[in-house]
Amino acid sequence: MAPPRVTKKSISPVVICLLADRPEVIPIIASWIYDEWSFLYAGKTRQYVENFLHERLHKKQLPITFVAFQSGEPVGTVSLKEFDIETRTDLTPWVTSLYVVKSLRGKGIGSRLMEAAEEKAGKLGIKKLFLFTADPDLAARFYRKLGWKTKEKTIYNSYKIIIMEKRLAGTRQYRHIPVR
Numbered sequence: 001m002a003p004p005r006v007t008k009k010s011i012s013p014v015v016i017c018l019l020a021d022r023p024e025v026i027p028i029i030a031s032w033i034y035d036e037w038s039f040l041y042a043g044k045t046r047q048y049v050e051n052f053l054h055e056r057l058h059k060k061q062l063p064i065t066f067v068a069f070q071s072g073e074p075v076g077t078v079s080l081k082e083f084d085i086e087t088r089t090d091l092t093p094w095v096t097s098l099y100v101v102k103s104l105r106g107k108g109i110g111s112r113l114m115e116a117a118e119e120k121a122g123k124l125g126i127k128k129l130f131l132f133t134a135d136p137d138l139a140a141r142f143y144r145k146l147g148w149k150t151k152e153k154t155i156y157n158s159y160k161i162i163i164m165e166k167r168l169a170g171t172r173q174y175r176h177i178p179v180r
C-alpha cells in the first residue's frame with residue numbers, strides 16, 4: 001500500500017501563544033534557554049532562568065515571552081524585553097531568547113516567532129527593535145531576510161557580536177509567514 005501522502009492539511013498548525021497564558025511550560029522553556037546559552041549562565045542554575053521567565057508573564061507591557069506550540073507541545077520561544085546588553089542601555093527594546101527545537105528547525109517556526117514579537121511590539125507602539133547575535137550567518141541569512149539591518153559590530157563578554165535593528169512599519173506589514 002502506498003504511504004499516506006503528507007499534505008498541507010495533515011501538518012499540524014503552529015500556534016503562537018503568550019507565556020502568560022501557558023506558564024506551566026516555563027520549566028521546558030528554561031531548559032532550552034539554559035542549555036543553548038549555557039556560557040551566559042556560568043555559575044547560575046536553571047532556576048535562575050525559570051525566575052526571569054516568571055518576570056516575563058506579561059501581555060501588554062515588556063518583558064513578554066512568546067511560545068510556539070505544535071500539537072499541544074511547545075516547540076519554540078522568543079521574548080521582548082527592555083534591555084539586553086548592560087553596556088548598551090541607550091538602545092531599547094530588544095528581541096531576545098529566540099529558540100526553536102532542533103528537530104523542527106527550517107520549517108518557518110523561527111520566522112513566525114519573530115513576526116509575532118514584531119507584531120506585538122508594533123501594537124504596543126514600539127517603533128524600533130534591536131537584537132544581537134554572535135552568528136554572522138544567522139545575521140546575514142535569517143534576520144536580514146526578515147528585514148533586520150546591521151547596526152554595528154562590537155565586542156560583548158569577549159564575543160564578537162552583531163547588533164541589528166528593525167524599524168517597525170505598524171501592524172499592516174504582517175502577512176503571517178506560513179509554516180512549511
Ligand SMILES: CC(C)(COP(=O)(O)OP(=O)(O)OC[C@H]1O[C@@H](n2cnc3c(N)ncnc32)[C@H](O)[C@@H]1OP(=O)(O)O)[C@@H](O)C(=O)NCCC(=O)NCCS
Binds near residue numbers: 097101132133137142
Ligand atoms: C535561529 C532559529 C531560531 C531559526 O529557527 P527556524 O525555525 O529554523 O527558522 P526558519 O525555519 O524560520 O528559518 C528561516 C531561514 O533562516 C535560515 N537559518 C536558520 N538558522 C540559520 C543559521 N543558524 N544560519 C544561517 N541561516 C539560518 C534557514 O536556513 C531559513 O532559510 P531559507 O528559508 O532560505 O531556507 C533556530 O535555528 C534556533 O533555535 N537556533 C538556536 C538558537 C539561536 O541561535 N537563536 C538565535 C540567537 S541570536
